[in-house]
Amino acid sequence: MTSVPRRSGPGRIWRLAAWGVALVLIAATALPLAPTDDWWVRAFDFPRPQLAVLLALGVVAALALPGRGRPLRLILLAGLLAALGQQLAWLWPYTPLHTVQTRREENCAAAERLSVVIANLRAGNNGAGPFLEAVRAAAPDLVFVVEVDPGWVRALRPLEETYPHRLLHPRDDFWGFALYARLDLIAPEARHLLSEYVPSARAGIRLRSGAEVGFHGLHPKPPLPGEGTGQRDAELLLAAEAVRQEGRPAVLGGDLNSVAWSDASVLARRIGGLLDPRIGRGPYVTFPTWLPQPLRFPIDHILATPEFRLLTLDRLPDVGSDHLPLLAVLCHAPDAAMPATPPSEVDRQRVREAIRDGREDAARATRR
Numbered sequence: 416m417t418s419v420p421r422r423s424g425p426g427r428i429w430r431l432a433a434w435g436v437a438l439v440l441i442a443a444t445a446l447p448l449a450p451t452d453d454w455w456v457r458a459f460d461f462p463r464p465q466l467a468v469l470l471a472l473g474v475v476a477a478l479a480l481p482g483r484g485r486p487l488r489l490i491l492l493a494g495l496l497a498a499l500g501q502q503l504a505w506l507w508p509y510t511p512l513h514t515v516q517t518r519r520e521e522n523c524a525a526a527e528r529l530s531v532v533i534a535n536l537r538a539g540n541n542g543a544g545p546f547l548e549a550v551r552a553a554a555p556d557l558v559f560v561v562e563v564d565p566g567w568v569r570a571l572r573p574l575e576e577t578y579p580h581r582l583l584h585p586r587d588d589f590w591g592f593a594l595y596a597r598l599d600l601i602a603p604e605a606r607h608l609l610s611e612y613v614p615s616a617r618a619g620i621r622l623r624s625g626a627e628v629g630f631h632g633l634h635p636k637p638p639l640p641g642e643g644t645g646q647r648d649a650e651l652l653l654a655a656e657a658v659r660q661e662g663r664p665a666v667l668g669g670d671l672n673s674v675a676w677s678d679a680s681v682l683a684r685r686i687g688g689l690l691d692p693r694i695g696r697g698p699y700v701t702f703p704t705w706l707p708q709p710l711r712f713p714i715d716h717i718l719a720t721p722e723f724r725l726l727t728l729d730r731l732p733d734v735g736s737d738h739l740p741l742l743a744v745l746c747h748a749p750d751a752a753m754p755a756t757p758p759s760e761v762d763r764q765r766v767r768e769a770i771r772d773g774r775e776d777a778a779r780a781t782r783r
Contacts, residue, residue, distance in 0.1 A: 433480075437473050437491055440466060444498035447678075452643035452772065460677040461712050464698070467502035470495055505676050508694045509713075515695030520724035523746035526624035529598075530555040531717055532731065534740035535562050535634070535670040535702075543570035546734040550574065553731060553742050556597045559616065561634040561670050563591040571595075584614055592616055592669075594632060601627060608653040609635075609646060610777040615654065615669075622747055628722075629665035631658060637672035646780070647672055648679040649773020652766050655687030664722035664749060665689075670702075670738060675713045679769075686766055688755030689718040692728045692743060699730060701739040717743040721752040 443466055447459045459466075477492045507513055532555040536546060550558055558578065560571070565585045571593065575581065578595035582603040585591040594603065594616050601619030608615055616632035635650040636642075651671060658665045667689055673680045675693050684691060693699055693713060700711035715738055717728075727744035734740060758766075 440470050441494045441498045444501050452645045454638045454643055457638050457644045461674050463502050463505050470499040509698045513695045517690045517692040517725045520746040527747040530744040531557045532740050532742050533559045533668040535738035536560050537562055537736035542735045549731040549734055558595040559632040561592045562589050563593045609650045629663050631667040633669040645773040645776040649770045651683040652769055655683040658687040664720050666719045668717040671716050686758050692725045703737045704733055715741045721755055722749040724748050
């Protein structure tokens with residue numbers, strides 16, 4: 416009796432390739448569930464919308480292929496559906512299907528308004544003209560920019576006519592910043608939350624109504640090959656803790672190098688009692704501008720405590736950087752604020768561990 420040879424050829428190759436791609440997509444969804452700050456794991460936090468689209472296409476392909484009733488095919492289909500469900504659970508708060516977190520305010524007295532622009536100007540971007548024009552058009556009360564070197568401070572001098580209050584901290588690397596304000600700044604300072612290497616900004620702001628609110632500007636270290644996200648996560652959490660401990664209305668913004676739906680971002684918001692205006696509205700992706708919009712990520716943020724409501728959230732035009740500037744027009748409405756939910760003991764323990772790990776990572780980086 417002769418045996419029937421197994422079928423081979425292009426069909427079998429395509430099926431094996433499809434299985435391989437499906438398993439990679441499932442693994443890319445499962446890996447971020449692991450409690451680790453390894454960069455190659457946390458990298459999968461970023462492309463969740465793109466992974467969701469690929470998983471949806473994988474489900475359609477699995478349903479369209481012949482032999483759907485085979486056990487292995489059913490297992491693969493179940494894995495794809497489970498991974499797609501997990502991605503959608505992460506993403507749906509950042510769609511109009513979700514209830515907004517920062518409530519909208521239609522009527523706000525001019526004295527209670529605070530408009531903020533944050534931007535990563537990109538070290539090496541020598542064209543200040545487009546950014547100055549974007550700021551003139553938006554006319555915000557506060558401008559916070561990062562990756563600012565001494566050349567950028569000179570290029571932004573035209574802002575000083577309209578923004579008489581400033582905190583300038585230029586650096587010749589990626590960690591300089593500048594804060595420009597139309598409104599009075601109270602005790603502005605450059606701080607080092609985690610290490611002497613990465614600075615951040617903190618200031619009080621006197622609104623036109625006379626109320627005082629806080630501002631925290633950040634640009635933590637990004638996750639890079641060979642380095643974990645420990646320092647980034649710790650700095651986010653330290654700033655969030657500072658917001659809660661100060662006990663006053665506050666805005667936290669900057670290039671946080673963390674997507675809105677990452678575990679680090681969500682935990683920082685809970686710890687700081689901060690609300691994300693993206694929730695219930697859309698992802699408002701800002702980086703990188705050299706990729707088509709569907710492939711960009713929301714890593715530039717303007718978060719606020721519940722004493723603020725939202726009038727406008729928008730991205731400004733391309734200014735020659737790899738980031739789009741982000742604009743939020745907020746309304747200070749403390750009488751209408753719902754109290755923030757206190758963080759749980761589980762969250763507090765996670766924060767303590769993350770800050771400890773981040774400080775250890777920073778100490779090791781200093782010794783290199």
